Amino acid sequence: MRITFPHIGNAYIAIKAMLDPLGVDYVVPPKCNKRTLSLATKYSPEGVCIPFKLNLGNMIEAVELGADHIMNVTGHGTCRMGYYFKVQEQILRDMGYDVTMMLTGLSEHKLKGFLNLLRSVSNNAPWSKIISSFAFGIAKMTALDDMEILANNMRAFEIHKGTITPLYRKSLQAIDDASDYHSLKAVVREYGEEMSGVEVIPDYKPLKILVVGEIYVVLDPFANMDVEMELGKLGVVTNRSLYLSRWVKKGLFFNPLGIDQWRDVHKAAMPYLKRDIGGDGWETVGEKVISTGHYDGMVHLAPFTCMPEGTAQCIMPSTKEDLPVLAIYCDEQTSKAGMITRLEAFTDMIAMKKAGCLSQ
Amino acid sequence: MQKKVFLGIDVGSVTTKCALMSEDIELIAHRYIPTSGKPIIQIQKLMREISSEIPSDCEIGGAGTTGSARYLAGEIIGADVIKNEITAHAVAATHFYPDVRTILEIGGQDSKIIIIRDAVVTDFGMNTVCAAGTGSFLDHQALRLGISINEFASEAMKSKNPVRIAGRCTVFAESDMIHKQQMGHSTPDILYGLCQALVRNYINNVGLGKSIEKPIIFQGGVAFNQAIVRAFEEELATEIMVPEHHEVMGAIGAAIIAMENYNATGKKTHFNGFSISDISYETSTFTCNGCPNQCEIAQLKLGEKVLARWGGRCEKWEYISNISESPEGAVVTG
Numbered sequence: 001m002r003i004t005f006p007h008i009g010n011a012y013i014a015i016k017a018m019l020d021p022l023g024v025d026y027v028v029p030p031k032c033n034k035r036t037l038s039l040a041t042k043y044s045p046e047g048v049c050i051p052f053k054l055n056l057g058n059m060i061e062a063v064e065l066g067a068d069h070i071m072n073v074t075g076h077g078t079c080r081m082g083y084y085f086k087v088q089e090q091i092l093r094d095m096g097y098d099v100t101m102m103l104t105g106l107s108e109h110k111l112k113g114f115l116n117l118l119r120s121v122s123n124n125a126p127w128s129k130i131i132s133s134f135a136f137g138i139a140k141m142t143a144l145d146d147m148e149i150l151a152n153n154m155r156a157f158e159i160h161k162g163t164i165t166p167l168y169r170k171s172l173q174a175i176d177d178a179s180d181y182h183s184l185k186a187v188v189r190e191y192g193e194e195m196s197g198v199e200v201i202p203d204y205k206p207l208k209i210l211v212v213g214e215i216y217v218v219l220d221p222f223a224n225m226d227v228e229m230e231l232g233k234l235g236v237v238t239n240r241s242l243y244l245s246r247w248v249k250k251g252l253f254f255n256p257l258g259i260d261q262w263r264d265v266h267k268a269a270m271p272y273l274k275r276d277i278g279g280d281g282w283e284t285v286g287e288k289v290i291s292t293g294h295y296d297g298m299v300h301l302a303p304f305t306c307m308p309e310g311t312a313q314c315i316m317p318s319t320k321e322d323l324p325v326l327a328i329y330c331d332e333q334t335s336k337a338g339m340i341t342r343l344e345a346f347t348d349m350i351a352m353k354k355a356g357c358l359s360q
Numbered sequence: 361m362q363k364k365v366f367l368g369i370d371v372g373s374v375t376t377k378c379a380l381m382s383e384d385i386e387l388i389a390h391r392y393i394p395t396s397g398k399p400i401i402q403i404q405k406l407m408r409e410i411s412s413e414i415p416s417d418c419e420i421g422g423a424g425t426t427g428s429a430r431y432l433a434g435e436i437i438g439a440d441v442i443k444n445e446i447t448a449h450a451v452a453a454t455h456f457y458p459d460v461r462t463i464l465e466i467g468g469q470d471s472k473i474i475i476i477r478d479a480v481v482t483d484f485g486m487n488t489v490c491a492a493g494t495g496s497f498l499d500h501q502a503l504r505l506g507i508s509i510n511e512f513a514s515e516a517m518k519s520k521n522p523v524r525i526a527g528r529c530t531v532f533a534e535s536d537m538i539h540k541q542q543m544g545h546s547t548p549d550i551l552y553g554l555c556q557a558l559v560r561n562y563i564n565n566v567g568l569g570k571s572i573e574k575p576i577i578f579q580g581g582v583a584f585n586q587a588i589v590r591a592f593e594e595e596l597a598t599e600i601m602v603p604e605h606h607e608v609m610g611a612i613g614a615a616i617i618a619m620e621n622y623n624a625t626g627k628k629t630h631f632n633g634f635s636i637s638d639i640s641y642e643t644s645t646f647t648c649n650g651c652p653n654q655c656e657i658a659q660l661k662l663g664e665k666v667l668a669r670w671g672g673r674c675e676k677w678e679y680i681s682n683i684s685e686s687p688e689g690a691v692v693t694g
Contacts (some may be wrong), residue, residue: 033653162675168672222653226673317569324483337428338470342486345446349481 001025003102003121004067007032008053009219010144013176013242014096015071018137022122022129027065029058032222036061038054041332043091049215049303050223050330052084059088064096070099071121073114075107079308080279081216082107111252138245140175143188145243147171150195152239155232157200165229204235207350208294212239212287213301214309216281218242218331224301225336227328227343231299234347239295241287242280265290272315279307286316292321297350299343304331324350364421365414365624368615369406369437370448370608371399374468375581376400378406379611380413381619383421385455389413390608399429402636403436411634423631424618430468435668436641438632441614441621446474446484448613450589453577454479454573455616456603461573464592464600465581465609466562468495473566485566495582496531499522501537501554505547509585511594512551516587519552526557528535533557541633555591563595577601579609641667 003026005015012028019026030036031052034223059070073081085101092099102121104113118130118313151168158164166216170192209231217223218240226313250261260266262283269286276282288298300316302309313327326346328339363383370377376395380388391406414420424441425433426448434442445467453463454476463474471494475483487494502512523545526536533554540550563572576598582588583606592600603609620630642661647654655672669677 030652033651035652035654095638162679165675224674314569338486339442341428341446344444345481345484348444348447351483352480 001069001121002027002067003069003071004029004059004062006058006067006070007220008051008216009221009244010148010172011141011219013144013172014137014244016176017120017140018118018133021133021136022118022125024120024121027062027067028319029062029065030069031144031218032058037332043095045087047305049081049305050212050305050332051081052088054216054220054223055084056088056091059092059099060095060097063092063099068099069102069121071102071117073117074103074105075105075151077107077278079306081279095302106251112257114252114359136181138248139181139184141245141248143178143184144172144317145245146188146303147175149239149243150192152228152232153237154195154198154200155229156206156235156237157198157204157331159199159201161233163198164195166230167191167198171195206235206237207296207354208237208239209300209347209350210287210291210295210298211238212242212280212284212298214303214306215242215247217301217303218280219244223303223329223330223331224347225334225339227299227301227339230340234343236347238299241283262286272319273312277308277311278308279308281312283310284312285319288316288323288325289319290323292323294352295323297324297326297346299346300325300327302327302329304329304333324353346356363415363418364619365418365616366421366619367410367423367437367620368611368613368618369403369423369427369433369439370445370610370614371395371403371425371427371529371612372434372445372467372468372469373428373605374499376402376406377427377608377611379605379608379615381504381612381615382418385616385619385621386518387605387612388415390605390611395429399432400436400641400643401623403433404639407437407634415545420629420631422582422618422622422629424614424621426614431668431670434692436632436636438625438630438636439618440630441617443611443614443617443659446472446481446486448617449579449611450474450476450481450613451616452609452613453579453603455577455612457577457601460575460577462570462576464562464576464578465580466494466578466588466654467580469493471562471580472568473562473570473572475570475572485568485570487566495580497533497583498554498582498588500557501534502550505551513584513586515587516555516585517590518548519546521549522556523549523553524557525550525553528561552587552591555585555587556595559588559591560596565667572596574598574677575601577603577606579603579605579606583607645671648677650674673675 003024036057039060040053044053044056072085074085085103089101104117114309115130151164174187178187231238254261265283265286268289269282273282273285316325366381368379374395376393378391382388389410391409393402395402422440423437425439426443426445430442449465453460460476465472471487474481499509502509525538526532527577537550578600584603589600645656645658648657653673657669657671657677659669660667672678
């Protein structure tokens with residue numbers, strides 16, 4: 001039994017940290033690349049969204065490396081993503097791959113379900129070991145997010161363009177290599193200091209843009225064509241509403257306890273949208289309302305054909321809160337050049353709005 | 361002291377444009393030629409032509425580039441500013457029409473709408489997943505019907521009862537046009553029907569959710585087509601203004617931005633001079649094997665010197681100062 005799991009952003013580093021101490025035989029699919037995308041589009045239904053396609057591509061590439069069991073989480077939310085595994089399983093079977101899906105429904109089984117899943121892939125390792133490796137994985141996830149937040153904050157300020165991104169990439173590797181809490185803490189401190197210590201443009205006042213939208217395309221730089229890095233290169237500080245560690249903590253801890261971490265955001269969305277419409281559509285609308293005044297603009301990422309985000313996009317122009325929003329659809333057809341033109345025009349536009357005139 | 365003039369170059373997918381502006385923001389000269397898939401050669405051609413138009417008491421004070429090949433063009437001419445098309449068009453439009461509120465722009469491969477309030481861009485849209493209704497499609501249809509693009513407009517204007525064409529997608533539009541033609545509808549009625557379909561598609565796609573208010577100006581190469589102008593006026597039930605130099609507005613905008621940059625910084629221009637017309641640049645691509653993504657990197661070389669590289673997902677090749685001269689372990693393909 002060789003386990004694999006599809007990618008979402010850098011989550012694989014945290015999942016590795018959970019599986020390693022349990023002695024699981026697993027294979028990480030190659031990071032999303034052009035071949036993944038080609039395989040994905042070849043075998044996926046055409047109108048399905050990019051998260052489905054890339055995940056299927058990951059699975060195919062992992063199966064080629066000998067994986068026969070695929071770990072994944074499902075859900076019974078309003079978005080169709082929670083049911084994708086069934087179609088993916090069928091496609092893989094039609095391709096002649098004999099795979100077994102190892103799933104847990106996050107909506108119904110929550111934390112317990114996830115721990116049970118870890119237990120089943122680890123051939124019934126003792127609970128103490130399961131819980132400690134799960135906790136270490138979550139610690140790595142938090143460290144990954146800390147590094148990403150710092151990089152997206154610092155990139156706009158660097159004097160020597162292209163300093164932060166290689167440092168950030170090295171920090172990911174170092175987090176991956178860290179084998180215990182002590183070394184993980186050291187890595188976070190070391191790279192934190194190094195990134196904070198790069199030479200910055202004095203008195204620079206960057207634009208601040210919030211990145212929102214569907215979780216997969218927000219978290220995955222391949223799917224969103226490195227939108228935050230590109231904005232950073234344009235001298236913009238980015239932040240986002242969704243980070244993997246926060247989302248996991250919500251799904252596994254807070255939701256079961258009845259705590260709505262996004263209560264403020266949902267409340268803010270109420271005048272325009274009164275319920276969850278699946279995916280992250282409700283949050284997207286709320287973030288626009290709540291971020292007006294705190295950010296200069298918002299980039300809304302949505303997979304092409306995504307119903308919840310499409311609905312959110314139609315609602316947003318009618319809010320009385322007037323935050324400029326740039327919608328970017330992520331799909332295998334999207335060209336990066338087109339996206340960069342839009343990002344440049346968008347940042348020019350909000351800079352001009354701030355200055356009150358066309359000349360900069 | 362010599363007077364300054366400012367150069368703007370707009371290299372689009374289908375046409376390459378160039379504008380020379382005086383210090384008083386008057387258009388001295390302009391050119392409009394096809395890109396023909398050879399941007400570098402066409403930029404050099406433009407530079408050769410425009411150099412003779414510079415008044416003897418003037419020198420280049422700054423240069424700007426825009427359009428989809430703005431980075432390539434900027435590298436070649438030594439631009440002081442490289443700007444996206446939306447900002448360039450908005451700058452030019454607000455210069456000639458300070459009270460403009462809506463800019464419609466249709467070029468060879470893309471179409472945009474820019475909403476302006478109090479001389480500031482407040483919203484914009486670009487065609488996303490569909491190129492229906494751009495200049496290339498009109499060219500293609502004219503060619504198919506065996507008429508020139510100039511005759512297209514005059515023919516379409518003769519229409520009495522335009523037919524309804526499905527304009528949602530160029531593929532459907534073309535098959536619908538052929539269907540109507542085989543049914544025996546007249547060419548002018550089909551052509552004007554196509555114009556109406558393109559305008560409808562533009563308003564419903566690019567213009568979706570945008571408040572299109574007067575004064576409206578229409579820029580870009582497609583504004584040459586009087587039939588499209590009329591279809592816009594009918595659809596929006598208002599007058600549309602077409603600037604005299606609508607086809608080079610992007611280049612004018614780039615020149616104005618270069619001038620504003622010069623006025624703000626006072627820095628000497630990076631402009632490489634007109635001698636670049638006689639230099640032979642070399643472009644090539646190679647595949648980077650640094651990670652599984654296998655990015656195709658395009659590079660621009662002058663002799664042995666690498667001027668620029670584009671196309672990577674990471675910063676490995678992008679910053680020339682960061683890298684060694686030869687792409688080690690990379691497969692050079694051309």
